[in-house]
Amino acid sequence: MASSIRDTYLTRTSGSQKAHSKAIQVMPGGTSRQAAYWAPYPLTVERGEGANFWDIDGNKYLDFINNYTAMAHGHAYPPIVEAVARQLRKGTGYAAANIPQTALAERIIGRIKSVDQIRFTNSGTEAAALAFTIARIVTGRRKLLMARYGYHGSLLEFETGSFGREGPLTYLAGYNNLDDFKSVLEQHGPEIAAVFLEPVLGSGGVISAQDEFLHGVKAAAHKAGALFVLDEVLTFRFGVSGCQEKSGLDPDLTMFGKVIGGGFPVGAVGGHRDLLRIFEPTNMKVFHTGTFNANPITMVAGDVSVRDLDAARIEKMDKLCLQLKTGLSEAAKSIGLPLSMNHYGSCLNMYFSNSVPESSVVRTDTQIIDRFHVAAMNRGLFLAPRGMMALSTVMTESHIVEALQIAAAAMQDVAAELEL
Ligand SMILES: Cc1ncc(COP(=O)(O)O)c(C=O)c1O
Structure with missing residues (x-):
């Protein structure tokens, strides 16, 4: 299916694509980690620092998954x-x-x-x-x-x-x-x-x-x-x-x-x-x-x-995550996309549906979330393919503002592509 979101990804990340084509010769799917794979191929990362990482094509990303919560203090703390x-x-x-x-x-x-x-x-x-x-x-x-x-x-x-x-x-x-x-x-x-x-x-x-x-x-x-x-x-x-x-x-x-x-x-x-x-x-x-x-x-x-990982830093992350959640809701509402979220502390999970499913495994919004995930990367925001986000202690309000701007634009891209 033609997709301008996908085409933009292919154009921006040709180095990652080349790295993936080599990797699939020697590892099934080019990976040793299912959770770090997504179609058409995952980004290949060159380096990370603080709240950001850079892929091998030189694109910069705000990292809002932090190695599935493990990097509580961001990269190269x-x-x-x-x-x-x-x-x-x-x-x-x-x-x-x-x-x-x-x-x-x-x-x-x-x-x-x-x-x-x-x-x-x-x-x-x-x-x-x-x-x-x-x-x-x-x-x-x-x-x-x-x-x-x-x-x-x-x-x-x-x-x-x-x-x-x-x-x-x-x-x-x-x-x-x-x-x-x-x-x-x-x-x-x-x-x-x-x-x-x-x-x-x-x-x-x-x-x-x-x-x-x-x-x-x-x-x-x-x-x-x-x-x-x-x-x-x-x-x-x-x-x-x-x-x-x-x-x-x-x-x-x-x-x-x-x-x-x-x-x-x-x-x-x-x-x-x-x-x-x-x-x-x-x-x-x-x-x-x-x-x-x-x-x-x-x-x-x-x-x-x-x-x-002390009480003050945990509290700061939790507050920022709440701000992120509120902003994402507002963005989806203004664009006219349905969005439901589960949220706890410094993590949240997005579902582009009117209610949250029993689990990410049985979600009904794959058409939208798959595109949103790629559209967000095209604009410099990285989250889990399943719509999970996790903050780090080095994030500040400015990172939330930037993430929300990108997320809103990515939602627009998805709405336009799917004519929603
Ligand atoms: C709750 C929980 N238990 C166990 C694991 C497995 O940990 P690991 O990926 O280090 O094997 C994870 C990883 O995501 C997890 O979230």
Whole structure:
């Protein structure tokens, strides 16, 4: 189908297109990361600084996804660059202990009451695998229960649920539907090792949970003899103690990732000392290791990242995000496009429809959002293909104003192309 939005993208990003045509020879789809792919091909990025990055054609973008929330302080945040540079000169990994791992563990534990001890991994996906392992060992059960359209990484047992399908080890229940969770636990409780839950569905479309739901699921999990695992991989950025303290929740295990690595690969599982005891090397029940676990580069970057994610900065991001949301609504209204949004803290998700769907996976506006995503890039605004936006602490009001101008113009482009 002819599309001037697409044609503009092809013309502006010929370097990215060339890079993609080489990449697809050696990687399926030219990528190792589905979430960083979109049609006709993703931008190839040259460098980032603060709230911006530049593609290899020299186009500048305002980055409003920040590596899916991980870059809480934007790109090349000077205190992280300095800490990493210092560590780089000392070496990047040794098969022995290092000081920065204890510093980051102490910093996280100092903020999260439910966490006595922690084990680091290299991704949130690995953190999910580790939490599931703990639950299986502790309960002697094999299966898990998670929310339909929840996201806990790309391990098969969890990934099926993200697309709404049960798997051989996976039961699903509706998010914010306590009765549904209770009913699965009543029916299948003796098989279920753990219930995994995000306090806010991130990948599913920035949908927040009611506190009664979170508490109810925890109680139902315990009644069924299953562990309650709270996935704060994304939501840690929403509060100095993630979401759990705000909700008065005390999960058995908490998963971490993204922000706690300061832009480097990371994941972690923390929880009550009694549960983590299975890893005690002198009385080992589970062999947990990994060449790059708690590597000093990630640990020093993460320590600065968590340190600087303080209450004042979180509040500033949240305020700016609200301003962004209001401005996007006004722009869509004046152009005559339907726009609904889910919003929590420093993240939002756009849907060009009159109401928000149950999840991004079952949206009805793909014609519009796909074009909007490309039209926004053509004008220098970068957001997730699924309409998610996440702010960083280095953003100011001027970034919001600029993003809103671009978004309004991109909406115009879409309305004109689709004759809406
Ligand atoms: C809530 C949640 N859990 C787990 C993960 C997986 O983390 P990673 O991409 O580091 O494997 C993500 C990533 O987006 C996430 O948002």
